[in-house]
Amino acid sequence: MAAGRQRAQRTSIYAVTSGKGGVGKTNIVLNLALALTDAGRKVLIVDADLGLGNLDVLLGIRHTYTMEDILGQRCSLEEALVEGPKGVKLLAAASGVEELTRLDTGQKMRVFSLFHKLCDQADTILIxxxxxxxxxxxxFSSLADRILLMATPEPTSITDAYATMKVLSLMPGEQDFRLMINQVESERQGREVYRTLRRAAEHFLKIRPAWFGFVSRDRNLQRAVFSQTPILEFQPDSRASADIRSLAATLMASDTAGEGRDSGPKRSHPAAARQEIG
Ligand SMILES: Nc1ncnc2c1ncn2[C@@H]1O[C@H](COP(=O)(O)OP(=O)(O)O)[C@@H](O)[C@H]1O
Ligand SMILES: [Mg+2]
Structure with missing residues (x-):
């Protein structure tokens, strides 16, 4: 972004997105935040699923105010920020409120300046x-320095991830996409899904998304959701927890290395996404 990049002390902003719902974004964001905190980062999570926020539910924490309240000037940023496990900060979103499911231009400008202030609160922001x-x-993806695009091995998730990459690649400026494959049986399966998406992106979108990593399908994660406890705390020795710690290490390595962006001219149109990936 912008909001992060202009600051003297730089805050890295990552947007986690997927296309298809239910692939595991919220769980991975939450646990990635905890793993990064364990590694010494100051992390803030922004629930940008306005109107259908559920990060607070996964944490089993209560909050009084949400991003919607800040935008409606019903509270200050400080009042809305809540502290989760290990000191991770959370800006929650409202649930069951339709009002901001489509931000207008004025609201987007307010969110933009809100992110400037959020950069004072953390060195890493996960959206x-x-x-x-x-x-x-x-x-929200346009605010981020990097877009972590998540897919699972399901064909519908792969096509939706590609369609999302296609639409986001048409945003002004260059996008830095990193692919993260969740619910895999093996690393090999994750890398195959990545290669499928990368080939389509290279061929049709002229961009080369990078490999970010994978998280194994792990029943412990479902159990953690039921207990409203992040899997990193619920079952730290599980496979999924180990995979998420690896993702955190990858994120920190790429952050410090200051990797360049890898993208080309954009020429394709969103309408034909299905034919291209299929
Ligand atoms: N690695 C995984 N292994 C097993 N189940 C998973 C995994 N990741 C996600 N899930 C399941 O998917 C559900 C949806 O996850 P969630 O993080 O809410 O997805 P999203 O935010 O993308 O909609 C979880 O409640 C859990 O049951
Ligand atoms: Mg979610």
Missing amino acids: DTASGISSNVIF
Whole structure:
């Protein structure tokens, strides 16, 4: 972004997005935040699923105010920020409120300046976006330095991830996409899904998304959701927890290395996404 990049002390902003819902974004964002905190980062999670926020539910924590309240000037930023496990900060979103499911231009400008202030609160901001290719998802992704695009091995998730990458690649400026494959049986399966998406992106979108990593399908994660405890705390020795710690290490390595962006000219149109990946 912008909001992060202009600051003297740089805050890295990551948007986690997917296309298809239910692939595991919210769980991975939450646990990635904890793993990064364990590694010494100051992390803030922004629930950007406005109107259908559920990060607070996964944490089993209560909050009084949400991003919607800040934008409606019903509270200050300080009042809305809540502290989760290990001191991770959370800016929650409202649930069951339709009002901001499509931010207008004035609201987007307010969110933009809100992110400037959020950069004072952390060195790493993780944005948990809504599913689908709504204007809010496009907007929140545009605020990020890097877009972590999540897919699972399911064909519908792969096509939706590609369609999302296609739409986001048409945003002004260059996008830095990293692919993260969740619910895999093996690393090999994850890398195959990545290669499928990368080939389509290279061929049709002229961009080369990078490999970010994978998380194994692990029943412990479902159990953790039921207990409203992040899997990193619920079952730290599980496979999924180990995979998420690896993702955190990858994120920190790429952050410090200051990797360049890898992208080319954009020429394709969103309408034909299905034929291209299929
Ligand atoms: N690695 C995984 N292994 C097993 N189940 C998973 C995994 N990741 C996600 N899930 C399942 O998917 C559900 C949806 O996850 P969630 O993080 O809410 O997805 P999203 O935010 O993308 O909609 C979880 O409640 C859990 O049951
Ligand atoms: Mg979610």
